[in-house]
Amino acid sequence: MAVLDHKGDKLDIRIMKQVPKVIFGRGSFKKLPEVLSDYRSDGYIIFFVDHAHKKTGIVDQIPAEKDDLVFVIDTTSHEPKTDQVDELRDGILKTKKGNLPALIIGIGGGSAMDISKAVSIMLTNEGSSKLYQGWDLVKNAPIRKMGIPTLSGAGTEASRTTVLSAVDKKYGINSDQSMFDIVMMDPDLLDNVPEGQKFFTGMDCFIHGVEASEGSYINTFGSAYAKQSIELCTKVFMKQGGTNDDLMVASFLGGASVTNSEAGVVHAMSYGISLVLGYRHGLANCIVFRQLEEFYPKHVPVFFKMLELNNIKLPDGVTKKVNKEEMAVMTKMTYRMARPLTSALGENWKDILTEEKIASLYAKM
Amino acid sequence: MAVLDHKGDKLDIRIMKQVPKVIFGRGSFKKLPEVLSDYRSDGYIIFFVDHAHKKTGIVDQIPAEKDDLVFVIDTTSHEPKTDQVDELRDGILKTKKGNLPALIIGIGGGSAMDISKAVSIMLTNEGSSKLYQGWDLVKNAPIRKMGIPTLSGAGTEASRTTVLSAVDKKYGINSDQSMFDIVMMDPDLLDNVPEGQKFFTGMDCFIHGVEASEGSYINTFGSAYAKQSIELCTKVFMKQGGTNDDLMVASFLGGASVTNSEAGVVHAMSYGISLVLGYRHGLANCIVFRQLEEFYPKHVPVFFKMLELNNIKLPDGVTKKVNKEEMAVMTKMTYRMARPLTSALGENWKDILTEEKIASLYAKM
Numbered sequence: 001m002a003v004l005d006h007k008g009d010k011l012d013i014r015i016m017k018q019v020p021k022v023i024f025g026r027g028s029f030k031k032l033p034e035v036l037s038d039y040r041s042d043g044y045i046i047f048f049v050d051h052a053h054k055k056t057g058i059v060d061q062i063p064a065e066k067d068d069l070v071f072v073i074d075t076t077s078h079e080p081k082t083d084q085v086d087e088l089r090d091g092i093l094k095t096k097k098g099n100l101p102a103l104i105i106g107i108g109g110g111s112a113m114d115i116s117k118a119v120s121i122m123l124t125n126e127g128s129s130k131l132y133q134g135w136d137l138v139k140n141a142p143i144r145k146m147g148i149p150t151l152s153g154a155g156t157e158a159s160r161t162t163v164l165s166a167v168d169k170k171y172g173i174n175s176d177q178s179m180f181d182i183v184m185m186d187p188d189l190l191d192n193v194p195e196g197q198k199f200f201t202g203m204d205c206f207i208h209g210v211e212a213s214e215g216s217y218i219n220t221f222g223s224a225y226a227k228q229s230i231e232l233c234t235k236v237f238m239k240q241g242g243t244n245d246d247l248m249v250a251s252f253l254g255g256a257s258v259t260n261s262e263a264g265v266v267h268a269m270s271y272g273i274s275l276v277l278g279y280r281h282g283l284a285n286c287i288v289f290r291q292l293e294e295f296y297p298k299h300v301p302v303f304f305k306m307l308e309l310n311n312i313k314l315p316d317g318v319t320k321k322v323n324k325e326e327m328a329v330m331t332k333m334t335y336r337m338a339r340p341l342t343s344a345l346g347e348n349w350k351d352i353l354t355e356e357k358i359a360s361l362y363a364k365m
Numbered sequence: 366m367a368v369l370d371h372k373g374d375k376l377d378i379r380i381m382k383q384v385p386k387v388i389f390g391r392g393s394f395k396k397l398p399e400v401l402s403d404y405r406s407d408g409y410i411i412f413f414v415d416h417a418h419k420k421t422g423i424v425d426q427i428p429a430e431k432d433d434l435v436f437v438i439d440t441t442s443h444e445p446k447t448d449q450v451d452e453l454r455d456g457i458l459k460t461k462k463g464n465l466p467a468l469i470i471g472i473g474g475g476s477a478m479d480i481s482k483a484v485s486i487m488l489t490n491e492g493s494s495k496l497y498q499g500w501d502l503v504k505n506a507p508i509r510k511m512g513i514p515t516l517s518g519a520g521t522e523a524s525r526t527t528v529l530s531a532v533d534k535k536y537g538i539n540s541d542q543s544m545f546d547i548v549m550m551d552p553d554l555l556d557n558v559p560e561g562q563k564f565f566t567g568m569d570c571f572i573h574g575v576e577a578s579e580g581s582y583i584n585t586f587g588s589a590y591a592k593q594s595i596e597l598c599t600k601v602f603m604k605q606g607g608t609n610d611d612l613m614v615a616s617f618l619g620g621a622s623v624t625n626s627e628a629g630v631v632h633a634m635s636y637g638i639s640l641v642l643g644y645r646h647g648l649a650n651c652i653v654f655r656q657l658e659e660f661y662p663k664h665v666p667v668f669f670k671m672l673e674l675n676n677i678k679l680p681d682g683v684t685k686k687v688n689k690e691e692m693a694v695m696t697k698m699t700y701r702m703a704r705p706l707t708s709a710l711g712e713n714w715k716d717i718l719t720e721e722k723i724a725s726l727y728a729k730m
């Protein structure tokens with residue numbers, strides 16, 4: 001299906017992959033054992049859970065049975081890496097003597113869910129996960145997988161990408177095989193998220209909506225999802241009575257909107273910040289977004305208002321100590337993001353976002 | 366999964382089934398041969414196409430190959446019936462000596478798509494389709510199916526129901542098995558829809574959005590979909606520059622919103638009108654809706670404005686010749702719709718919608 005692929009040559013026609021089954025509602029996490037009973041006859045289950053949930057108690061509520069595997073994932077020291085995924089895969093195959101699981105579950109934010117997505121793909125595809133970073137490179141059908149967000153914003157639960165960092169790049173496995181088969185959304189699970197983290201991850205969602213809707217790659221579908229996502233995010237972060245339910249749905253629709261459009265200048269530049277300086281994605285986006293009023297004149301002022309209302313102070317001068325080589329890596333990373341930059345700035349984006357321009361924008365951050 | 370089913374006992378937790386793959390864009394219908402090439406190795410394909418497309422030329426564009434079956438469905442003389450579905454199923458099994466198709470495709474409005482959904486289920490489930498009208502009664506996995514709407518509004522392309530009329534009732538096969546596996550949405554296909562038909566089917570969508578969002582069964586997800594659906598419908602029928610793209614997405618989101626809520630008083634009463642008087646669904650809804658301002662005070666005035674702007678005149682006195690027995694059938698039909706009526710009016714809906722009240726409302730129509 002060359003013409004109908006996701007590679008973006010033919011943008012008049014888009015394929016939208018949707019999560020086929022979504023379980024939504026407060027208290028649904030408690031019903032997980034019932035949901036899993038449909039899969040147990042097919043084999044064991046692997047759980048990847050964010051290490052933050054050792055504290056929140058969610059780790060103790062995981063309904064693991066005797067042959068299941070539970071991995072507690074450290075998402076603080078770094079975002080998901082290709083080497084990390086490859087090692088997890090090799091370890092599982094060794095432990096289980098090549099016996100594949102019936103289901104893989106990711107419980108956490110974008111990082112834990114991305115780990116679960118990546119391992120589900122890598123258990124059935126040979127070589128390193130590096131080989132599959134890009135568009136539509138995955139060959140074999142993955143293990144079935146389920147996402148349970150406990151942090152909302154990144155939209156990982158609804159997106160067809162799995163973002164991994166290798167040494168020289170941060171790049172997605174963009175593939176239908178990255179989609180979850182089931183997503184369970186229980187707003188109760190957001191109750192323990194620290195306010196700061198909630199804000200930065202929520203801004204990932206707001207920025208997805210802004211980039212998707214302002215990009216030329218948008219269609220009527222993407223626009224409908226982006227609008228609602230922005231509206232719900234605004235309700236939450238402009239303190240208009242938005243709840244965790246709203247934030248959870250906003251995140252899902254934000255992920256879905258990007259499928260029908262593309263990210264934009266913010267993501268193109270924030271990947272560089274994360275790669276070289278190690279800032280986490282949500283914060284990196286914020287550091288970039290506040291300097292991009294010239295590209296997003298309608299939304300950056302709203303963002304400043306959100307910072308104020310939520311008492312968030314962003315770090316200044318984060319690129320101060322970046323040397324020439326590092327700047328080159330950051331610029332190269334930005335230049336890899338041709339698709340989002342074309343959507344945001346047009347075919348001639350390189351004329352607008354010259355190397356000097358990128359350097360001067362980074363310098364302000 | 367007793368607790369997590371769709372039967373509505375536990376409305377705090379909902380399962381939302383989504384179409385896993387949506388192909389969207391002008392010109393996508395021309396790419397159908399490419400899409401089908403992914404399925405051809407698994408067997409033959411059955412096409413159900415609305416007979417209106419003998420005139421529009423779509424019938425001639427169907428990429429059927431030698432073992433495929435093409436059924437042109439008369440959707441004017443009546444809406445899909447259980448007997449009709451059973452006969453189609455028996456005929457296919459006889460012709461193909463029990464050999465099942467790789468894919469079933471419905472091309473048309475709600476009727477042609479519902480026929481394709483019903484046959485996909487009935488080819489793998491025994492007995493009459495009457496047996497499966499209700500909630501979650503389908504036993505076996507159906508044949509894979511694809512919906513290609515050429516008339517937008519009913520939301521059939523995104524819904525988990527297949528509406529069929531039997532002798533004494535009009536009722537849905539409400540089941541995950543009623544969901545399409547793929548939907549192709551090509552706004553070009555709406556170009557030849559007569560304005561009147563476009564209006565009445567479009568109003569089905571508007572009314573879905575209204576009923577879903579005003580019902581107590583709504584959740585944050587359903588609300589997001591319903592809002593966008595109403596907004597896009599309004600853009601089209603309040604003549605605010607809405608396009609066929611907008612109407613197509615509105616219909617899809619309207620179908621999705623009902624999955625996360627329920628229909629309401631309009632659908633509960635319009636089924637009676639269709640069943641006894643034979644009015645088509647979209648028109649029957651309109652006949653009912655204009656008399657229900659007491660239940661939908663915010664939206665019925667908008668509907669009157671839409672009638673005016675689109676030069677639509679509804680028939681008067683349609684129930685004039687209804688006799689006592691027929692009124693009893695219509696009332697009984699309305700009373701079967703406990704779920705939508707509970708969502709709309711609360712647990713004690715029978716105290717509000719007494720038999721006398723129903724009769725007096727019908728009498729006004």
